[in-house]
Amino acid sequence: MKKIKIGKILGLLSLCLMLSSCSNKDNLEVATPTPHLAKGADVSWITEMEASGVQFFNAGGNAVDGLKLLRGLGMDAVRLRVWVDPERGWCNKNDVLVKARRAHHLGMRIMVDFHYSDTWADPGQQTKPAAWKGLAFDGLKKAVSDHTTDVLQLLKDNGISPEWVQVGNETGNGMLWEDGKASVSMANYAALNNAGYDAVKAIFPAAKVIIHLHNGFDNNLFRWMFDGLKNNGGKWDVIGMSLYPTSENWQERNAACVSNIKDMIARYNSEVMICEVGMSWDEADIAEIWLKDLFSLVNAVPDQKVLGIFYWEPLAYGGWNGYTLGAFDNNGRPTKVLNAFK
Amino acid sequence: MKQLTLYILVLLLIACKKEGGAPAVSGIKPAVLHSSTTELVLKSTERKAVALQLVWDEAILASDEPMAQSVLKNKIEIAADPSFSVIAKSIEQVASSISYTHEQLNSLVTGMGFVPDEKKVFYVRIASRLGANTDWLYSNVIALTVTAYQLVEDAAYLYLSNKEITQFPWKLCSRKEDGFYDGFVRLDQWYNFYLTSEESTSASLIYGSYPLDGSQYILYSGADRWNCWTSKGGYLYLTADVNKLAWKETSVESMTVTGDFNGWSATATPMVYDQTAKVWKATITTAAAEQWGIKVLINGSWTWFFGAAEGSGNCNLYTADGSGFAYDKVGTHTLILDLSDPKQFKYHVE
Numbered sequence: 001m002k003k004i005k006i007g008k009i010l011g012l013l014s015l016c017l018m019l020s021s022c023s024n025k026d027n028l029e030v031a032t033p034t035p036h037l038a039k040g041a042d043v044s045w046i047t048e049m050e051a052s053g054v055q056f057f058n059a060g061g062n063a064v065d066g067l068k069l070l071r072g073l074g075m076d077a078v079r080l081r082v083w084v085d086p087e088r089g090w091c092n093k094n095d096v097l098v099k100a101r102r103a104h105h106l107g108m109r110i111m112v113d114f115h116y117s118d119t120w121a122d123p124g125q126q127t128k129p130a131a132w133k134g135l136a137f138d139g140l141k142k143a144v145s146d147h148t149t150d151v152l153q154l155l156k157d158n159g160i161s162p163e164w165v166q167v168g169n170e171t172g173n174g175m176l177w178e179d180g181k182a183s184v185s186m187a188n189y190a191a192l193n194n195a196g197y198d199a200v201k202a203i204f205p206a207a208k209v210i211i212h213l214h215n216g217f218d219n220n221l222f223r224w225m226f227d228g229l230k231n232n233g234g235k236w237d238v239i240g241m242s243l244y245p246t247s248e249n250w251q252e253r254n255a256a257c258v259s260n261i262k263d264m265i266a267r268y269n270s271e272v273m274i275c276e277v278g279m280s281w282d283e284a285d286i287a288e289i290w291l292k293d294l295f296s297l298v299n300a301v302p303d304q305k306v307l308g309i310f311y312w313e314p315l316a317y318g319g320w321n322g323y324t325l326g327a328f329d330n331n332g333r334p335t336k337v338l339n340a341f342k
Numbered sequence: 343m344k345q346l347t348l349y350i351l352v353l354l355l356i357a358c359k360k361e362g363g364a365p366a367v368s369g370i371k372p373a374v375l376h377s378s379t380t381e382l383v384l385k386s387t388e389r390k391a392v393a394l395q396l397v398w399d400e401a402i403l404a405s406d407e408p409m410a411q412s413v414l415k416n417k418i419e420i421a422a423d424p425s426f427s428v429i430a431k432s433i434e435q436v437a438s439s440i441s442y443t444h445e446q447l448n449s450l451v452t453g454m455g456f457v458p459d460e461k462k463v464f465y466v467r468i469a470s471r472l473g474a475n476t477d478w479l480y481s482n483v484i485a486l487t488v489t490a491y492q493l494v495e496d497a498a499y500l501y502l503s504n505k506e507i508t509q510f511p512w513k514l515c516s517r518k519e520d521g522f523y524d525g526f527v528r529l530d531q532w533y534n535f536y537l538t539s540e541e542s543t544s545a546s547l548i549y550g551s552y553p554l555d556g557s558q559y560i561l562y563s564g565a566d567r568w569n570c571w572t573s574k575g576g577y578l579y580l581t582a583d584v585n586k587l588a589w590k591e592t593s594v595e596s597m598t599v600t601g602d603f604n605g606w607s608a609t610a611t612p613m614v615y616d617q618t619a620k621v622w623k624a625t626i627t628t629a630a631a632e633q634w635g636i637k638v639l640i641n642g643s644w645t646w647f648f649g650a651a652e653g654s655g656n657c658n659l660y661t662a663d664g665s666g667f668a669y670d671k672v673g674t675h676t677l678i679l680d681l682s683d684p685k686q687f688k689y690h691v692e
Binding site for chain 2: 090
């Protein structure tokens with residue numbers, strides 16, 4: 001009889017505790033950083049979204065700071081793109097500093113992603129910044145170095161040290177076309193890359209420099225590029241990759257990606273970072289399974305050679321810039337895919 | 343009794359210690375404010391580009407209990423004087439930074455009374471507090487020197503839209519293209535509206551009112567604008583001065599036709615508003631062509647009326663003395679005054 005009473009009281013106690021835990025999912029205590037595996041988000045759009053009046057909501061429907069929300073959901077790192085002289089200023093060095101300061105203040109780890117362009121640099125375009133168009137090749141190398149130094153020095157002057165720096169974005173065919181187009185001159189691309197690499201190390205010797213290509217499942221692309229760079233004296237610390245599977249092909253793509261990762265580690269003794277991932281926001285059930293599977297696979301790679309996974313622009317929602325692979329629903333609330341970061 | 347003691351014990355255990363006793367939350371302190379710049383010249387050519395970014399390191403709260411960081415409330419306070427004796431703008435912000443485009447900042451400072459092309463300083467700080475019953479903690483103050491720009495209007499019209507910005511029933515016109523817009527509208531009392539540069543939900547410029555109580559007649563195009571509304575309703579003369587960022591409403595109580603035919607009476611021949619056709623009508627009987635033309639007086643005023651204009655069927659709005667517009671019909675006719683396009687007011691006779 002007495003036992004039952006105690007049982008009842010214990011039940012009541014646990015119920016009360018459940019009721020009293022006032023978690024709003026932007027609780028800073030939730031995230032437990034795992035130093036070897038960064039759980040990241042590219043949040044480069046956040047300031048521009050906020051200035052346009054976009055709000056982010058926690059599961060309870062309260063408008064909260066998007067970055068704190070991601071932090072509370074388990075993400076412990078941010079990736080920030082840098083453009084040289086973007087038309088409207090977003091993602092220039094001052095805007096990067098604002099976002100880096102916010103992330104740094106929340107104790108998040110930071111990756112800086114140099115595009116070496118005034119706009120998007122990706123497999124389809126690697127357009128030189130307008131101010132660099134007339135430069136001879138030596139001038140172009142110096143411009144890469146100066147710009148890298150300028151941005152990183154600004155961060156350093158403000159007490160912020162990025163842990164990783166990407167020299168070029170999705171440079172599957174080099175950067176700063178035409179001079180740095182890898183299929184035309186791997187030597188040129190390697191030289192431009194090294195100008196960035198050396199500039200990073202001069203400011204932050206401990207930062208790891210990433211060369212980032214698209215299609216992380218495409219071993220041929222990665223072998224072609226990194227063999228080519230190696231043969232031309234190209235320098236890097238980490239091989240970065242993007243992976244955007246669909247709800248139909250994710251299993252096959254995860255397997256191919258991990259196989260590619262293992263090959264990169266064996267072939268170049270390199271560490272690997274998954275710099276960008278994403279899947280359609282309205283397929284969150286499958287996306288959660290896919291991303292948990294990817295985390296589990298990379299965690300199983302020996303010697304902690306995979307450094308982390310970054311979701312690309314999870315905060316984008318409601319048709320923002322037409323992007324549909326974010327991790328927030330049309331009401332501005334996080335989808336289930338972010339459970340993978342817990 | 344034992345059970346009661348246990349219940350009390352349970353209650354004590356779950357009490358969040360928010361009131362009385364030892365403080366449950368530590369780490370509360372003023373924010374540290376940083377600015378991307380301290381002096382800037384705003385440019386209309388850069389209006390969509392980012393001009394100013396403010397970011398602050400807010401207190402990181404610590405507690406034994408699970409606690410959302412969002413319990414800390416922050417607001418940005420802006421004032422024209424460093425002592426913040428009058429807060430010109432107070433913005434609650436959940437994010438720990440705020441970014442302004444040239445257009446947004448220009449709208450903010452001109453709303454504060456900044457004169458275009460003149461360098462002027464305003465002050466900004468962050469106020470933080472944990473709960474409604476605690477004192478605000480203030481960050482460092484940053485002085486920002488800003489030169490505002492003169493709004494350049496590429497549109498001759500401002501369109502009056504409904505609150506959803508889906509319908510544009512009326513328009514105002516800047517006939518001299520000097521930023522002063524006016525027009526005649528018929529609105530229900532308390533009608534909510536915006537003034538837009540295009541007949542589109544995505545118009546590049548959307549004016550509402552300044553988002554502060556008592557600022558109903560201040561035009562403001564920032565994203566946090568409130569809508570304008572008319573407290574008068576009825577047939578109104580609306581003006582919007584985008585240089586002074588102010589709008590006004592004046593009730594049109596009467597429109598009366600005056601001329602030789604009625605001995606220049608200000609009251610004898612009232613016009614009636616036809617709501618369907620959006621025109622004013624009056625029946626006039628004349629024995630001869632009006633040698634001085636006729637005038638349509640607004641609210642019976644001899645200094646606010648429609649009179650002569652170039653071009654057949656046109657009439658102009660006068661606010662001082664002026665001639666009447668031509669009327670050469672003889673007999674009984676209906677005069678119809680169409681004020682729906684303020685670029686050119688028109689009349690005809692049936």
